[in-house]
Amino acid sequence: MAHTKRTLCVRNQKRRSLQVPALQLHVSKTAMRASQKDFESALSQVKLLKDPGNEVKLKLYALYKQATEGPCNTPKPGVFDLINKAKWDAWNALGSLPKETARQNYVDLVSGLSSSSDSSSQVKPEADRKQPGYETLVVTYEDSITKIMMNRPAKKNAVTTQMYNEIMLALKAASKDDSAITVLTGNGDYYSSGNDLTNFTDIPPEGIEEKAKSGAILLRDFVDCFIDFPKPLIAAVNGPAVGISVTILGLFDTVYASSRATFHTPFSHLGQSPEGCSSYTFPKIMGPAKAAEMLIFGKKITAAEACAQGLVTEVFPDSTFQKEVWTRLKAYSKLPPNAMRISKQVIRNREKEKLHAINAEEIRVLQERWLSDECTNAVMNFLTRKAKL
Numbered sequence: 530m531a532h533t534k535r536t537l538c539v540r541n542q543k544r545r546s547l548q549v550p551a552l553q554l555h556v557s558k559t560a561m562r563a564s565q566k567d568f569e570s571a572l573s574q575v576k577l578l579k580d581p582g583n584e585v586k587l588k589l590y591a592l593y594k595q596a597t598e599g600p601c602n603t604p605k606p607g608v609f610d611l612i613n614k615a616k617w618d619a620w621n622a623l624g625s626l627p628k629e630t631a632r633q634n635y636v637d638l639v640s641g642l643s644s645s646s647d648s649s650s651q652v653k654p655e656a657d658r659k660q661p662g663y664e665t666l667v668v669t670y671e672d673s674i675t676k677i678m679m680n681r682p683a684k685k686n687a688v689t690t691q692m693y694n695e696i697m698l699a700l701k702a703a704s705k706d707d708s709a710i711t712v713l714t715g716n717g718d719y720y721s722s723g724n725d726l727t728n729f730t731d732i733p734p735e736g737i738e739e740k741a742k743s744g745a746i747l748l749r750d751f752v753d754c755f756i757d758f759p760k761p762l763i764a765a766v767n768g769p770a771v772g773i774s775v776t777i778l779g780l781f782d783t784v785y786a787s788s789r790a791t792f793h794t795p796f797s798h799l800g801q802s803p804e805g806c807s808s809y810t811f812p813k814i815m816g817p818a819k820a821a822e823m824l825i826f827g828k829k830i831t832a833a834e835a836c837a838q839g840l841v842t843e844v845f846p847d848s849t850f851q852k853e854v855w856t857r858l859k860a861y862s863k864l865p866p867n868a869m870r871i872s873k874q875v876i877r878n879r880e881k882e883k884l885h886a887i888n889a890e891e892i893r894v895l896q897e898r899w900l901s902d903e904c905t906n907a908v909m910n911f912l913t914r915k916a917k918l
């Protein structure tokens with residue numbers, strides 16, 4: 530099947546809207562209503578479809594068997610009989626799904642595939658690939674990759690309250706969509722200049738303590754989303770990174786950086802203290818001495834240094850960064866998604882509880898820092914343009 534990227538994307542969006550993950554075929558409202566005639570018509574229609582890929586073919590096979598023969602009761606094929614074992618697994622995964630429901634799900638699946646293959650010949654405008662509803666991000670889905678791009682280039686992708694919330698929404702959606710991997714990157718010359726310092730200006734009538742409290746909840750939830758993210762998470766650091774955009778890198782599975790990127794956590798300069806679990810992940814990744822230079826003294830390091838210290842996986846020349854990173858990621862996104870998820874769980878799960886506790890403790894300390902004169906003065910100095918990093 531020859532598809533353009535765009536048609537694949539349309540197809541994938543349709544497939545996602547079908548909501549038929551392999552093991553959780555749901556009973557739709559119209560279940561039990563597909564007649565034998567609808568089923569037979571779907572059986573004929575399926576022969577006219579372009580090859581929908583092995584994953585969908587397995588779902589079709591399993592539903593067909595369940596609809597016609599009921600629950601799987603044949604002996605499991607041997608481990609080396611790969612094809613028949615995959616078919617058996619798919620059928621067996623349907624458990625005791627009633628025949629009528631399987632029939633309906635088969636009809637729904639074929640009908641979704643037919644309409645997506647109809648629309649795959651239409652040329653959709655570029656903007657259609659963008660997921661709607663985000664103002665500070667551009668979120669796209671293509672080649673089994675969900676890409677979350679921070680999109681305030683004129684403000685160096687500084688993270689506003691709205692952007693924190695949108696990143697959390699995008700991560701939650703990506704954890705449930707059928708993408709294999711998720712990538713966070715920035716638009717423009719910066720990856721991100723960290724927390725938008727104007728976040729500290731809009732003080733509610735209840736006072737500064739209330740502001741610190743709501744900021745603390747927002748930041749805790751934000752970092753928790755990264756700790757809990759279930760799929761491989763990659764940062765494509767396209768340029769300089771500051772503050773929170775650096776500290777959370779310790780929670781990513783892979784960090785690719787442009788040779789132009791720098792990594793800067795000027796917490797002491799700002800009267801603040803480390804967050805994003807960096808008080809734990811940085812010493813673990815780079816050793817306590819190097820971590821202290823960054824987190825206590827605010828030493829800005831280059832991409833090459835960050836790579837040598839283990840914070841960055843690989844550095845690419847800026848001129849070829851996008852091309853090389855996306856070629857690599859497209860190849861990775863074709864690996865079996867469940868295996869990648871499970872490997873991530875095996876690597877990360879035993880630390881999760883600890884990371885949540887560290888996050889909570891860092892935020893408790895930071896919340897007090899936000900109320901300090903040191904912090905207030907540093908933020909005022911930036912906002913009145915007396916100081917830059």
Ligand SMILES: CCCCCC/C=C/C(=O)SCCNC(=O)CCNC(=O)[C@H](O)C(C)(C)COP(=O)(O)OP(=O)(O)OC[C@H]1O[C@@H](n2cnc3c(N)ncnc32)[C@H](O)[C@@H]1OP(=O)(O)O
Pocket residue numbers: 683684685687688690722723724725726727728744745747748771772773774795796799801804911916917918
């Ligand atoms: C809910 C609260 C959660 C808190 C979480 C704790 C997080 C902590 C951190 O992330 S600490 C790090 C905070 N970041 C900074 O201190 C960076 C401040 N910015 C700068 O020092 C500089 O802007 C720069 C070095 C990043 C870039 O300098 P330059 O190349 O000269 O560009 P400009 O300064 O002209 O920037 C262009 C434009 O963007 C605005 N801007 C950039 N970064 C921020 C920022 N972090 N917050 C707010 N605004 C920012 C800058 O003001 C300019 O705006 P203008 O064109 O003047 O309107």
